Amino acid sequence: MELEIQKIDPSRKKPIPTDDSKLGFGQVFSDHMFMMEYDAGKGWHSARIEPYRNLDLDPASLVLHYGQEAFEGLKAYRGKDEGIYLFRYLNNLQRLNRSCDRLVMPNLDIPFVAEAMKQLVLLDQDWIPKSPGTSLYIRPNIIATDPFVGVRPSNRYLFYIIVGPVGAYYPEGFNPVSIFVSDQYVRAVVGGIGASKTAGNYAASLLAQMEAKEKGFTQVLWLDAKERKYIEEVGTMNIFFKFGDEVVTSPLTGSILPGITRDSVIQVLEKWGIRVSERLFSIDDVVAAQKDKTLKEVFGTGTAAIISPVGTIQYKNVDYQVADGKIGELSQKLYDYLLALQYGYEEDSFGWVEKIG
Numbered sequence: 001m002e003l004e005i006q007k008i009d010p011s012r013k014k015p016i017p018t019d020d021s022k023l024g025f026g027q028v029f030s031d032h033m034f035m036m037e038y039d040a041g042k043g044w045h046s047a048r049i050e051p052y053r054n055l056d057l058d059p060a061s062l063v064l065h066y067g068q069e070a071f072e073g074l075k076a077y078r079g080k081d082e083g084i085y086l087f088r089y090l091n092n093l094q095r096l097n098r099s100c101d102r103l104v105m106p107n108l109d110i111p112f113v114a115e116a117m118k119q120l121v122l123l124d125q126d127w128i129p130k131s132p133g134t135s136l137y138i139r140p141n142i143i144a145t146d147p148f149v150g151v152r153p154s155n156r157y158l159f160y161i162i163v164g165p166v167g168a169y170y171p172e173g174f175n176p177v178s179i180f181v182s183d184q185y186v187r188a189v190v191g192g193i194g195a196s197k198t199a200g201n202y203a204a205s206l207l208a209q210m211e212a213k214e215k216g217f218t219q220v221l222w223l224d225a226k227e228r229k230y231i232e233e234v235g236t237m238n239i240f241f242k243f244g245d246e247v248v249t250s251p252l253t254g255s256i257l258p259g260i261t262r263d264s265v266i267q268v269l270e271k272w273g274i275r276v277s278e279r280l281f282s283i284d285d286v287v288a289a290q291k292d293k294t295l296k297e298v299f300g301t302g303t304a305a306i307i308s309p310v311g312t313i314q315y316k317n318v319d320y321q322v323a324d325g326k327i328g329e330l331s332q333k334l335y336d337y338l339l340a341l342q343y344g345y346e347e348d349s350f351g352w353v354e355k356i357g
């Protein structure tokens with residue numbers, strides 16, 4: 001398939017934000033986007049980069065009624081020698097195809113989409129912010145576009161990629177966040193769609209998130225849906241607990257997102273010789289460890305969240321402070337190391353980083 005590139009008329013270019021400290025997350029998008037369509041019997045076609053614009057969607061489009069969609073989140077970094085770096089992007093595209101399988105949507109040709117994504121990033125490279133911790137967020141999205149009211153998989157899809165400059169995902173930046181343990185709502189069940197990156201999981205999290213926010217918490221910590229005791233994830237990130245000298249995260253049971261930053265952190269910890277386990281552990285284990293002072297650190301991991309230290313956990317109306325509410329030593333070390341890798345400053349012994357410009 002050919003990739004057509006239609007550049008924006010220079011007079012229509014949007015102003016690029018100049019103050020990186022005010023970027024926030026997910027508010028500004030660049031001048032171009034990638035798009036292609038899928039029709040049953042024809043496959044993916046009409047691949048092009050064109051000026052960023054509103055979508056033309058029939059109000060009956062299946063995605064708008066039954067949520068048949070999947071997306072990804074990854075970043076391009078402006079790093080060493082003013083270079084442009086991507087991190088483990090093939091893993092994101094592979095996960096997108098797995099989400100498509102679960103949502104009965106067609107797979108993407110990964111090498112083709114990877115190339116189109118790079119072309120888009122290079123075309124809009126002036127939008128990549130330069131300050132430490134900032135990046136160009138890349139959002140690929142597949143949506144079902146058949147105009148039909150009734151529950152069945154679509155015969156038509158739109159795949160698009162938009163990009164925009166971002167700073168920290170949480171208002172706290174890299175400072176410790178407070179999380180609220182939900183024992184009333186659940187995010188996903190084993191056998192459901194929790195391991196897929198799809199809108200429904202995020203929609204299902206909103207009510208608990210709003211209630212947590214009203215109580216003053218940044219995020220919700222989800223427990224497993226069946227027994228309501230095993231730690232799962234934090235909706236916008238996976239989560240790690242350091243008990244004594246062992247770092248623990250939930251196993252990929254099928255109800256949590258298989259995070260790429262999660263996997264990177266596991267591999268980095270193994271390389272550093274730190275004991276890391278993927279095993280079931282309960283909120284009661286966390287409370288007991290906090291009480292006997294063996295709970296050393298808690299941090300979240302995600303593309304948007306990077307490494308996010310947790311300072312407070314509230315469960316059943318009791319606040320449990322972690323690492324005296326400060327940034328833990330390991331969280332800081334992981335944050336510094338991952339960022340140095342992603343921005344091309346640290347030698348990449350994993351083969352995760354690609355300089356594209």
Ligand code: COI
Pocket residue numbers: 072073074235236302303304305
């Ligand atoms: C990401 O970490 O990139 C995500 O897509 C999570 C989303 C909450 C921004």
